[in-house]
Amino acid sequence: MDPTRARGDFEAVxxxxxxxxxxxxxxxxxxxQVYESIxxxxxxxxNWKEYTRQPRTCHMQALRQVLTPFGLFNCPAHRGVxxxxxxxKDAFADEATLINTTDRLASILDRxxxxxxxxxxxxxxxxxxxWIERMIEDQGEGAEVEPSAEYDDDDTFL
Ligand code: SF4
Incomplete structure (x- = not known):
């Protein structure tokens, strides 16, 4: 494979x-309406490489998870891992499992x-x-909650 040609093909696509x-x-x-995904x-x-440098704690784990037939996972990217x-998979089946799931959610944020x-x-x-990482570091000081200019077209992917 010719890498120069592959690069040219990629740019053309x-x-x-x-x-x-x-x-x-x-x-x-x-x-x-037409939305461009992130x-x-x-x-x-x-600039996709910038999106590969994550903070140690993924705060998004606390805000959404992925429930599958194999269980509850912290992220779509790690489904099945x-x-x-x-x-x-019974993570939210009743109050007892919900309490257990909440505890385990707290622990995955650390581990x-x-x-x-x-x-x-x-x-x-x-x-x-x-953004959440900086808010935690600054203990909320100066962290304004404003819509990002970068995503002002209402990208609703979650
Ligand atoms: S767990 Fe998922 S959302 Fe969190 S940093 Fe990793 S890829 Fe991103």
Whole structure:
């Protein structure tokens, strides 16, 4: 494989995708809106690597998890991975399992080192994780809650 050619092919594909997104945006109306996903944006902008440097604690684990037939996991990127498992599939079956799941959720926040485990993941929650990290470091001082200019187009992926 010729790496120079592969790079050129990749850039051509990115250009094509960008052109098609731009065309789709021209069709937007009040009842038809076009959203660019964060992963598409970082691919087009070429800054995806910045999204691979995570804080040690992934704060998003506390805000959402993924329930699957194999159990409850901390993140879509680690679905099915044993060290990312929080509880069994009955995680929210009744009050007793809920209490147990809550305890285990607290413990995964300490034991799961996102800076290491997610070093090869282009994490879509990278910016919010660092924002929460800074709020914790600053103990809330000066941390304003404002919509990000970067995502002002209402990206609702969660
Ligand atoms: S990929 Fe991102 S959201 Fe998922 S566990 Fe790692 S840091 Fe958290």
């Amino acid at each position: 990115v250009r094509r995708v960008q052109n098609e997104v731009n065309r789709a945006k021209e069709l937007a109306t009040d009842s038809f 992963n598409l944006k970082v691919l087009i902008q070429g 044993e060290k990312a498992k929080i509880a069994d 799961f080192d996102a800076s290491r485990e997610c070093a090869h993941v282009t994490c879509l929650y990278n910016t919010v994780n660092w």
